[in-house]
Amino acid sequence: MVNILVTGPPRSGKSTLISKIISNINSKVIGFITTEIRENYSRIGFEIETFSGHKKVLASKNNLSSRYRVGKYGIFLENLNFIIDRLQEQILNEECDLIIIDEIGKMELFSQSFRNFVLKALDENKVLGTIMLKDNDFTYRIKTREDTTIFMLSEQNRKKMISKIEELVS
Numbered sequence: 001m002v003n004i005l006v007t008g009p010p011r012s013g014k015s016t017l018i019s020k021i022i023s024n025i026n027s028k029v030i031g032f033i034t035t036e037i038r039e040n041y042s043r044i045g046f047e048i049e050t051f052s053g054h055k056k057v058l059a060s061k062n063n064l065s066s067r068y069r070v071g072k073y074g075i076f077l078e079n080l081n082f083i084i085d086r087l088q089e090q091i092l093n094e095e096c097d098l099i100i101i102d103e104i105g106k107m108e109l110f111s112q113s114f115r116n117f118v119l120k121a122l123d124e125n126k127v128l129g130t131i132m133l134k135d136n137d138f139t140y141r142i143k144t145r146e147d148t149t150i151f152m153l154s155e156q157n158r159k160k161m162i163s164k165i166e167e168l169v170s
Contacts, residue, residue: 003127004165005104005143008153014130017153018102021128024170030090031100031129032083034058045073046107051100054086059107068110075107084113091125095100099170101129109138122148128169 015034029051037057045060048135056067056079057063061136063074091099099121108114115138121127122145131139131150143150149168151161 002168003042003122003129003145003148003150004168005127005129005131005148006151006153006161006165007133007143009133012092012153012155013158014153015102017158018100021142021166022100022164023100024166027093027097027169028100029100030087030094030096031098031102032087033100033102034105039050043130048080048083050090052086052090056080056081056083064087068105068107073107074121075110077111080108080111081113083133084111084117088117090159091121097126099125099127099129101127104131104139106132108109109136118142126169128165 006017007013016058017127019033032048033049035049036043037047045059047055048058049055057076058080059070059073059075061072063076066074067077068075068077071119101118101121104118122142131142135143142148
């Protein structure tokens with residue numbers, strides 16, 4: 001079993017790549033995608049949505065009361081923990097071919113539940129996900145696991161990477 005994580009600079013297309021792969025493969029997936037929340041063409045936050053339909057705001061520029069912050073964004077830790085609880089229930093009760101984790105990033109790593117979920121998923125399932133480029137202790141341990149392959153996304157390799165990863169997860 002090989003876990004596959006895609007890394008690259010912010011806004012390099014990691015989430016878009018994962019979405020394209022999911023739509024092209026015929027696999028039962030459990031997990032979540034992170035998308036931007038936009039207002040008048042400006043990014044004001046991020047939302048996490050599971051493939052079973054749960055959706056919550058992860059971070060917002062308007063969340064000034066949160067003690068968990070990344071740059072201008074306040075993190076809704078309770079929303080992330082809610083999503084993780086739903087995913088853990090779903091994994092216990094349903095079969096799946098692949099767990100999608102988009103993204104293992106600074107915002108998500110404030111949650112111990114999220115960290116535990118990631119480690120358990122990597123140990124027990126086949127994972128396709130995205131991970132931040134810059135390492136901390138946690139992401140370094142994940143990236144150096146023997147059962148995990150890291151792909152560095154760039155404009156030059158984006159198209160080739162889609163088919164290469166599809167082959168590995170199909």
